[in-house]
Amino acid sequence: MELERELxxxxxxxxxxxxxxxxxxxxxxxRRSRRPLYAAIALVLVALAAAFAVPQSRGAILRxxxxxxxxxxxxxxxxxxxxxxxxxGLGPVVPLAQARALxxxxxxxxxxxxxxxxxxxNVISLVxxxxxxxxxxxxxxxxxxxxxKLVGGQTNxxxxxxxxxxxxxxxxxxxxxxxxxxxxxxxxxxxxVWTRGDYTFRLEGxxxxxDAALKLARSLKYPGxx
Amino acid sequence: xxxxxxxxxxxxxxxxxxxxxxxxxxxxVITRNAADAEDAVQDALVKAWRALGRFRAGxxxxxxxxxxxxxxxxxxxxxxxxxxxxxxxAAASPGEAAPSPEEALLATSDRERLLDAxxxxxxxAREVLACRYLLDLSEDETAGALDVRVGTVKSRSxxxxxxxxxxxxxxx
Numbered sequence: 063m064e065l066e067r068e069l070x071x072x073x074x075x076x077x078x079x080x081x082x083x084x085x086x087x088x089x090x091x092x093r094r095s096r097r098p099l100y101a102a103i104a105l106v107l108v109a110l111a112a113a114f115a116v117p118q119s120r121g122a123i124l125r126x127x128x129x130x131x132x133x134x135x136x137x138x139x140x141x142x143x144x145x146x147x148x149x150x151g152l153g154p155v156v157p158l159a160q161a162r163a164l165x166x167x168x169x170x171x172x173x174x175x176x177x178x179x180x181x182x183x184n185v186i187s188l189v190x191x192x193x194x195x196x197x198x199x200x201x202x203x204x205x206x207x208x209x210x211k212l213v214g215g216q217t218n219x220x221x222x223x224x225x226x227x228x229x230x231x232x233x234x235x236x237x238x239x240x241x242x243x244x245x246x247x248x249x250x251x252x253x254x255v256w257t258r259g260d261y262t263f264r265l266e267g268x269x270x271x272x273d274a275a276l277k278l279a280r281s282l283k284y285p286g287x288x
Numbered sequence: 289x290x291x292x293x294x295x296x297x298x299x300x301x302x303x304x305x306x307x308x309x310x311x312x313x314x315x316x317v318i319t320r321n322a323a324d325a326e327d328a329v330q331d332a333l334v335k336a337w338r339a340l341g342r343f344r345a346g347x348x349x350x351x352x353x354x355x356x357x358x359x360x361x362x363x364x365x366x367x368x369x370x371x372x373x374x375x376x377x378a379a380a381s382p383g384e385a386a387p388s389p390e391e392a393l394l395a396t397s398d399r400e401r402l403l404d405a406x407x408x409x410x411x412x413a414r415e416v417l418a419c420r421y422l423l424d425l426s427e428d429e430t431a432g433a434l435d436v437r438v439g440t441v442k443s444r445s446x447x448x449x450x451x452x453x454x455x456x457x458x459x460x
Contacts, residue, residue: 065453069406069421072399077322079309080329 148198148266149189153182161186162285167261168201169282192278197267199282203260222254222272224279230256230263232272254279289345300337307350308333310423311357314433317418318361328364332357351429358433405455413448420445 161168161179165186170176177190187200218235234252251268254275263282265275291299311332315325336343336356343352406414412434419430420441431438 065449065456066421068399068402069417069452070424072403072422074403074422076313077316077325079312080326 148196148268149180151182152180152187152189152198153185155179156181156186165201165203165261167203167259167285169199169263169284171199171278172281172283192267192270193274195267195269197265197270197278200264200266202262220272222256222276224254224256224276225258228256228258230254230279232275234272258284289343289349293340293343293345297337300340303349304333304336304353307353310350310425311353313423314354314419314425315357315361315364317415317423318358319365324364325361328360329357332360335360351432354425354429355432355435359435362435402452402456405452408455409448409451412444413451416441416444417448417452 155178158176158179161181164181164184168179168186171188171190171192173190177188180187185200185202187198189196189198191197218233220232220234221229222232223229232252232254250266252270252272252275253264253266254270254272255262255264256279257263263279265279267275270278289299289303292303308329312325312329315328315332316322319325319328332353336353339356343349406417409417415434416430419425419433420427425433427438427441431441434441436444
């Protein structure tokens with residue numbers, strides 16, 4: 063028993079436990095048809111949390127929330143990250159059938175010629191031109207890998223409704239830091255993140271406005287939804 | 289708990305706050321990376337919140353949270369695909385009967401050596417010993433966190449201690 067006692071007496075120096083401040087959606091244990099109601103409750107919870115949030119000087123996570131497959135951390139200090147092209151590190155090109163096998167809810171832009179689809183982990187992405195500027199559309203299943211972004215105090219975050227059954231966040235202002243699976247962090251510009259059914263979507267464009275992003279998100283061709 | 293289950297986020301935060309540290313440490317033992325452990329615990333707390341309606345009131349919350357946090361940590365470890373060392377250090381000698389500086393140095397050195405030997409064990413052995421002896425989890429909690437049966441915790445602990453003894457070189 064000596065070794066067990068020595069282990070117990072080790073008095074290990076653990077890394078400091080981070081202080082977690084949660085912003086929580088309403089529990090999702092009811093039927094899907096009631097989602098808009100819970101999204102509205104989530105909106106209120108976020109507003110309440112924002113009202114009670116006290117700016118802190120330390121470089122820590124102030125609060126975070128999950129939106130489908132994306133985790134959004136609100137921090138007071140952004141880590142270093144570099145600007146890279148929208149199409150960098152999206153993974154190899156895959157045929158549509160393979161992309162849809164991975165993310166059956168993958169929507170496509172209303173274009174005559176579809177841009178190449180890229181796969182990285184459980185995320186399917188495509189870059190295309192919209193109103194003369196490049197935009198990046200990514201889609202993932204909510205049970206797949208998580209995307210992560212860090213949002214500083216200079217980035218505006220606004221809840222928006224895309225469809226009656228679909229809510230999202232519009233992030234604008236100062237760039238935020240975005241983590242794509244297996245890629246170094248990069249700076250990301252204006253972005254719309256939204257969920258619909260079991261899928262999470264992300265639309266990013268450096269010159270994208272809120273209204274243009276919403277219009278584009280609504281104009282995408284969603285499988286089985288016409 | 290009832291308030292939290294009815295959707296009171298503040299009540300939920302009060303419920304889970306006392307368990308955040310132990311959940312973070314369990315996640316750290318598994319991911320061996322503080323940032324991954326932090327992400328794992330955050331994801332776990334959100335998932336637990338979403339699943340709170342299925343939690344049976346009256347049951348202990350801590351084992352349930354630890355199980356979810358450990359599961360998230362394993363997912364992070366798999367997706368990260370990297371191998372990192374568990375960078376724990378033995379703290380300075382706690383207030384024992386004031387040994388001489390030489391004795392204190394020797395004691396600290398022995399503890400560092402024991403931690404090094406623990407770190408060098410295979411994942412399964414290291415995790416079960418860290419949960420049972422460094423974190424002082426019960427056998428039930430360890431089984432939940434590592435997703436194995438209690439009997440497996442017992443047998444795995446015994447084998448892991450044997451390996452540690454060989455590596456550490458104590459005849460205890």
